Amino acid sequence: MFSSDLLKERIAVVTGGGSGIGYAIAKQLLNMGATVCISGRKEEKLRAAAESLAPFGEVCYCVCDIREPEQVEALADFIAQRYKRLDFLVNNAGGQFPAPAEQITPKGFHAVVNNNLNGTWNMTYTMANRFFIPQKSGSIVNIIANIYRGFPGMMHTGAARAGVDNMTKTLAVEWSRYGIRVNAVAPGIIQSTGLEQYPESIKQGIAETIPLKRLGTTEEVAYLTAFLLTPMAAYITGETIYIDGGQRLRGDMFKLN
Ligand SMILES: CCCCCCCCCCC/C=C/C(=O)SCCNC(=O)CCNC(=O)[C@H](O)C(C)(C)COP(=O)(O)OP(=O)(O)OC[C@H]1O[C@@H](n2cnc3c(N)ncnc32)[C@H](O)[C@@H]1OP(=O)(O)O
Numbered sequence: 001m002f003s004s005d006l007l008k009e010r011i012a013v014v015t016g017g018g019s020g021i022g023y024a025i026a027k028q029l030l031n032m033g034a035t036v037c038i039s040g041r042k043e044e045k046l047r048a049a050a051e052s053l054a055p056f057g058e059v060c061y062c063v064c065d066i067r068e069p070e071q072v073e074a075l076a077d078f079i080a081q082r083y084k085r086l087d088f089l090v091n092n093a094g095g096q097f098p099a100p101a102e103q104i105t106p107k108g109f110h111a112v113v114n115n116n117l118n119g120t121w122n123m124t125y126t127m128a129n130r131f132f133i134p135q136k137s138g139s140i141v142n143i144i145a146n147i148y149r150g151f152p153g154m155m156h157t158g159a160a161r162a163g164v165d166n167m168t169k170t171l172a173v174e175w176s177r178y179g180i181r182v183n184a185v186a187p188g189i190i191q192s193t194g195l196e197q198y199p200e201s202i203k204q205g206i207a208e209t210i211p212l213k214r215l216g217t218t219e220e221v222a223y224l225t226a227f228l229l230t231p232m233a234a235y236i237t238g239e240t241i242y243i244d245g246g247q248r249l250r251g252d253m254f255k256l257n
């Protein structure tokens with residue numbers, strides 16, 4: 001299913017590809033023959049990641065803060081100059097902080113929405129206009145989060161990711177005329193570098209609230225994302241696929257009190 005030449009000659013951008021889920025996605029796409037450009041805010045982190053990905057295929061990196069439209073344009077210039085085309089965009093970069101809703105200041109709300117919603121749109125708008133629409137082909141996967149029953153404890157990111165979920169559906173319809181597919185992947189709790197930033201007290205006992213009784217792995221998210229980019233998923237568009245061990249179906253995700 002994931003043969004080593006399935007994505008040969010395909011060019012992919014993975015935002016936040018320097019760590020965690022994004023890194024695993026980049027590695028999986030390389031293993032399937034794609035050429036991958038990873039991006040993020042921190043050059044040293046990207047350089048080290050690109051070096052460790054190099055044995056798996058052709059990889060490069062470009063510093064780009066997705067919140068800054070001019071940096072996103074510069075990333076598009078970089079891709080155009082180097083590869084002349086783009087086939088896949090994985091909008092994986094993002095993040096937030098845990099806080100009860102009443103303690104999220106307007107500035108904090110704006111910071112999280114700007115990163116996760118505006119940043120995703122900056123990337124999508126630019127890469128679609130520069131590559132996918134003129135080429136009349138392209139596939140986008142947005143990495144969101146488990147927002148199935150809201151996101152108690154992280155309201156700001158729930159709102160932002162719901163925006164991306166809806167953007168996914170709308171663009172799938174509007175851009176079908178350009179041969180562009182748009183899907184989303186909604187991870188539950190994944191054992192990644194990102195999760196290390198959350199306090200142990202929040203994470204303690206969390207696996208017990210998940211029907212499959214464990215956290216997900218970055219590789220598992222990467223397999224699903226890669227599948228959505230392959231020709232095997234050619235008739236799938238506008239979908240958000242949850243990968244959460246069944247967590248969304250349970251009622252006691254986090255202990256809020
Ligand atoms: C109680 C239950 C909670 C449920 C928790 C469940 C936990 C498990 C589920 C985990 C699922 C998701 C996992 C992941 O997403 S992994 C990815 C992990 N990485 C991150 O999340 C880090 C990402 N963070 C950032 O990128 C930035 O910090 C951020 C975009 C959030 C903000 O950056 P920016 O530079 O734009 O903004 P500032 O740092 O200047 O901050 C602006 C204001 O935002 C508020 N703020 C920011 N950080 C915090 C914080 N840690 N705690 C509280 N408030 C914060 C604050 O108002 C800032 O303004 P001030 O500095 O002026 O006060």
Ligand SMILES: NC(=O)C1=CN([C@@H]2O[C@H](COP(=O)(O)OP(=O)(O)OC[C@H]3O[C@@H](n4cnc5c(N)ncnc54)[C@H](OP(=O)(O)O)[C@@H]3O)[C@@H](O)[C@H]2O)C=CC1
Nearest residue numbers: 016019020021040041042065066093094145189190192194
């Ligand atoms: N791990 C989990 O349980 C879950 C994760 N997610 C989401 O999955 C995605 C990947 O998370 P994960 O791998 O766990 O965590 P990481 O913190 O390892 O990855 C987040 C990546 O996003 C990049 N990034 C963040 N903000 C920006 C920005 N403004 N511009 C460019 N790059 C940015 C970071 O790169 P740099 O530091 O170089 O800026 C980093 O590589 C995130 O969107 C996360 O919120 C969703 C649900 C659950």
